[in-house]
Amino acid sequence: MNQVIKPVEAGHIYHLFNLGSVYLISAQSEDRQDVMPASWCCNLDLVPAKATAVIDKSHYTRKLVEESGYFALQLPTASIVNETLKLGSISKNDHPDKLRECGVSLFTMPGYEHIPLVRGCAAWAIYQVIPEPHNQQSYDLFIGQAVAAWADSRVFFNNRWDFTGHDELRTLHYVSGGQFFVTGNAVEAKGFS
Amino acid sequence: MNQVIKPVEAGHIYHLFNLGSVYLISAQSEDRQDVMPASWCCNLDLVPAKATAVIDKSHYTRKLVEESGYFALQLPTASIVNETLKLGSISKNDHPDKLRECGVSLFTMPGYEHIPLVRGCAAWAIYQVIPEPHNQQSYDLFIGQAVAAWADSRVFFNNRWDFTGHDELRTLHYVSGGQFFVTGNAVEAKGFS
Numbered sequence: 341m342n343q344v345i346k347p348v349e350a351g352h353i354y355h356l357f358n359l360g361s362v363y364l365i366s367a368q369s370e371d372r373q374d375v376m377p378a379s380w381c382c383n384l385d386l387v388p389a390k391a392t393a394v395i396d397k398s399h400y401t402r403k404l405v406e407e408s409g410y411f412a413l414q415l416p417t418a419s420i421v422n423e424t425l426k427l428g429s430i431s432k433n434d435h436p437d438k439l440r441e442c443g444v445s446l447f448t449m450p451g452y453e454h455i456p457l458v459r460g461c462a463a464w465a466i467y468q469v470i471p472e473p474h475n476q477q478s479y480d481l482f483i484g485q486a487v488a489a490w491a492d493s494r495v496f497f498n499n500r501w502d503f504t505g506h507d508e509l510r511t512l513h514y515v516s517g518g519q520f521f522v523t524g525n526a527v528e529a530k531g532f533s
Numbered sequence: 534m535n536q537v538i539k540p541v542e543a544g545h546i547y548h549l550f551n552l553g554s555v556y557l558i559s560a561q562s563e564d565r566q567d568v569m570p571a572s573w574c575c576n577l578d579l580v581p582a583k584a585t586a587v588i589d590k591s592h593y594t595r596k597l598v599e600e601s602g603y604f605a606l607q608l609p610t611a612s613i614v615n616e617t618l619k620l621g622s623i624s625k626n627d628h629p630d631k632l633r634e635c636g637v638s639l640f641t642m643p644g645y646e647h648i649p650l651v652r653g654c655a656a657w658a659i660y661q662v663i664p665e666p667h668n669q670q671s672y673d674l675f676i677g678q679a680v681a682a683w684a685d686s687r688v689f690f691n692n693r694w695d696f697t698g699h700d701e702l703r704t705l706h707y708v709s710g711g712q713f714f715v716t717g718n719a720v721e722a723k724g725f726s
Contacts, residue, residue: 344685344686345657345683345684345685345686346683346684346685346686347681347682348656348658348682348683348684348689348692349692350580350581351579351580352692353658353682354576354578354582355689355692355693355694356656356684356689357554357574357575357584357606357608358576359553359554359608359704359706360552360553360575361550361552361553380575380576380577381550381575382553382575382585382587383550383572383573383587384573384587385547385587386544387543387544389543389546389547390672391550392674394575394576394577415549415550415552463549463550464538465546465550475668479577479583479676483672486546488540489540489549490538490539490541491539491541492537492538493537493538493539494537496549499548500548501548511552
């Protein structure tokens with residue numbers, strides 16, 4: 341056994357797999373809106389596009405998702421790293437004016453005025469919840485089917501990401517203690533045809 | 534509406550959220566072993582650590598997971614980018630000798646000889662499947678609870694990743710067409726305490 345391979349304690353295993361992008365989850369019910377950062381969101385299917393999102397029962401956003409049956413997933417960029425961190429450090433349960441305190445700027449897209457979206461993200465997708473009560477209760481796991489999506493065409497074009505020349509638009513990968521990775525540089529596999 | 538924001542077609546929405554790390558999923562049933570790359574794996578819970586993995590019915594690996602009730606998630610590094618790509622380009626359904634053809638080197642950890650692990654990864658975690666037949670059949674979604682995990686202590690220490698000085702150990706983020714991102718550089722949020 342290679343001497344550099346060390347066991348990881350049970351309580352830290354999740355750190356291994358927190359390499360995905362940070363997401364912002366937003367939702368609205370009647371006139372109440374909230375936005376929360378989340379790392380545990382993931383593609384689930386291609387067409388129609390589906391995604392999973394883990395949303396703990398303690399989050400104000402969860403009530404809005406359950407009431408409205410919709411949520412948006414968004415990719416915050418380096419340009420809003422501070423706002424993103426603050427969104428995760430206070431709760432609307434205690435701070436009714438959370439979104440203003442965090443300095444978040446919201447907008448909506450035509451036809452989808454019931455879902456607030458966050459400026460400074462690189463992509464936005466709106467999902468309708470596919471009700472799965474067992475998953476939601478037992479695992480805090482929500483499944484959504486995409487109804488619309490948009491991306492910043494400066495860094496997403498030809499249906500792929502290219503952040504070259506746009507460091508401020510690089511997506512964020514949270515580590516801990518206020519530290520993030522940005523999405524890195526390209527590496528090509530050889531012999532691919 | 535900002536002019537740079539463009540709609541993303543339904544068939545390409547999943548590209549937006551493929552920014553997570555590439556995983557290798559391995560499994561074994563009796564003397565049959567397989568390894569497949571996958572992007573759609575995600576943390577699900579902290580302690581005990583749980584994870585989700587989307588494993589399509591077409592994959593040979595899936596049979597082994599269903600038969601054995603175990604799978605491993607691993608993070609391949611830049612040092613095995615070619616092997617990783619090849620693992621995703623041929624199937625053991627058609628290539629019984631797939632693992633040798635792909636140049637993969639396997640090992641096991643003491644006490645866990647029933648799960649093959651791949652050399653050249655930065656982390657390895659073994660999961661026991663929590664049977665959820667509806668999720669598995671309807672969404673190809675498997676839920677596992679971690680039973681053990683290890684990491685390369687050169688890049689994972691104090692329970693966080695730090696790839697500084699180890700470019701060959703950076704984890705991979707697949708784009709398409711043989712192109713990957715490596716996990717990028719750190720950026721600090723200001724005012725975090």
